[in-house]
Amino acid sequence: MAASSNHGQSTRCVHAGVVPDNTHQAIMTPIFQTSTYVQNYPGKPKTYDYARAGNPTRDALEESLAALEQAAHAITFSSGLAAIQAVTQLARPGDHVLVCDDVYGGTGRLFRQIYAHYNIEFEFVDLTVDADHLATYFRTNTRFVWLETPTNPLLRIIDIKAVTRAARQAGVLTVVDNTFASPIMQSPLSLGADIVMHSVTKYIGGHSDIIGGCLMLNDETLYGQLRFIQFACGAVNAPLDCFLLLRSIKTLAIRMAVHEQNALQFATALQAMPAFSEVIYPGLPEHPQYLLAKRQMQGFSGIVSARLNGPFETVARFMQRLKIFSLAESLGGVESLVNHPQTMTHASVPESQRKVLGISCDLMRFSVGIENAEDLITDVEQALSHY
Numbered sequence: 608m609a610a611s612s613n614h615g616q617s618t619r620c621v622h623a624g625v626v627p628d629n630t631h632q633a634i635m636t637p638i639f640q641t642s643t644y645v646q647n648y649p650g651k652p653k654t655y656d657y658a659r660a661g662n663p664t665r666d667a668l669e670e671s672l673a674a675l676e677q678a679a680h681a682i683t684f685s686s687g688l689a690a691i692q693a694v695t696q697l698a699r700p701g702d703h704v705l706v707c708d709d710v711y712g713g714t715g716r717l718f719r720q721i722y723a724h725y726n727i728e729f730e731f732v733d734l735t736v737d738a739d740h741l742a743t744y745f746r747t748n749t750r751f752v753w754l755e756t757p758t759n760p761l762l763r764i765i766d767i768k769a770v771t772r773a774a775r776q777a778g779v780l781t782v783v784d785n786t787f788a789s790p791i792m793q794s795p796l797s798l799g800a801d802i803v804m805h806s807v808t809k810y811i812g813g814h815s816d817i818i819g820g821c822l823m824l825n826d827e828t829l830y831g832q833l834r835f836i837q838f839a840c841g842a843v844n845a846p847l848d849c850f851l852l853l854r855s856i857k858t859l860a861i862r863m864a865v866h867e868q869n870a871l872q873f874a875t876a877l878q879a880m881p882a883f884s885e886v887i888y889p890g891l892p893e894h895p896q897y898l899l900a901k902r903q904m905q906g907f908s909g910i911v912s913a914r915l916n917g918p919f920e921t922v923a924r925f926m927q928r929l930k931i932f933s934l935a936e937s938l939g940g941v942e943s944l945v946n947h948p949q950t951m952t953h954a955s956v957p958e959s960q961r962k963v964l965g966i967s968c969d970l971m972r973f974s975v976g977i978e979n980a981e982d983l984i985t986d987v988e989q990a991l992s993h994y
């Protein structure tokens with residue numbers, strides 16, 4: 608994907624939500640590091656009254672984030688999971704929630720180990736099935752369907768249009784975790800989704816220095832409900848983090864273009880190395896859902912998964928020997944990371960489920976950064992030379 612052909616996203620990244628401040632015309636939004644605001648008359652605040660309810664730096668960030676998904680509204684949270692929790696709080700005891708089966712480990716943990724205790728039933732299903740099969744999943748008490756595409760860590764593609772069509776027929780909301788694609792590479796609202804969620808900790812923040820989350824949506828009623836949940840439950844993000852995110856967003860489109868270009872080059876190089884039994888990247892024509900990915904995404908993003916031949920010890924040694932790739936959880940930063948899902952990000956997924964999904968000891972997930980692609984490939988070659 609060329610940064611110049613992304614339908615104005617690069618321009619929105621630089622400008623949306625940011626206007627010169629009205630005291631000194633500062634070009635960047637100031638960090639309003641305050642908890643409260645002085646009122647001249649009881650109960651008649653000038654603009655804001657208390658910072659859990661509102662903060663100008665956060666408002667600017669929300670406006671910028673809404674523009675990225677071309678949504679009417681965005682609501683930011685102190686973490687991606689706080690944003691997921693806010694959506695979950697739309698459900699009531701007795702409700703049923705559909706979840707794609709290889710969902711982010713932390714999302715599954717929140718559903719299985721916290722909200723299941725509140726008599727909400729979470730059913731983990733394969734959402735890559737055909738339309739007829741999809742329709743059978745929905746029940747009268749289904750509150751929402753939660754999906755992530757590309758999935759983590761196996762990078763399967765779920766047809767957002769097909770799921771939202773089936774959900775809408777059943778009167779059910781569709782929520783898409785768009786973290787892996789970023790707003791630059793995929794626009795779920797335009798494909799029929801009701802709510803988009805991001806862990807802004809990843810590509811949107813992009814520099815591995817902030818934890819945050821957000822929701823983007825168009826529906827006014829739903830927006831009012833979620834805004835109330837944010838205010839009532841209190842998981843707001845700090846003004847400094849809002850400022851840093853505004854700064855990060857300015858380069859999001861150009862970062863994503865390089866992540867994608869590097870990921871494709873990296874995945875293609877790994878395919879040619881016999882040490883890897885499988886290389887998974889939606890931008891490879893060999894990916895079983897390449898055509899769907901091409902149709903529903905504006906780009907293939909920067910995550911590559913691969914299986915290395917050999918037992919766990921071999922895989923562990925390989926990851927330790929990488930010099931540019933750091934062995935760490937998380938993804939989406941400018942620096943390249945490698946992760947071992949079975950023992951790290953997906954350790955909380957029940958083992959039986961991991962087996963079904965194929966999250967075994969040979970699987971690694973690479974978050975390809977914006978370094979020189981040749982250097983990244985050479986790093987893999989040198990780590991394999993001890994193989």
Ligand SMILES: *Cc1c(COP(=O)(O)O)cnc(C)c1O
Nearest residue numbers: 686687688711784786806808819
């Ligand atoms: C990281 C991540 C989350 C959780 O976000 P936090 O900011 O860590 O709370 C949710 N979904 C996906 C796909 C993620 O990668």
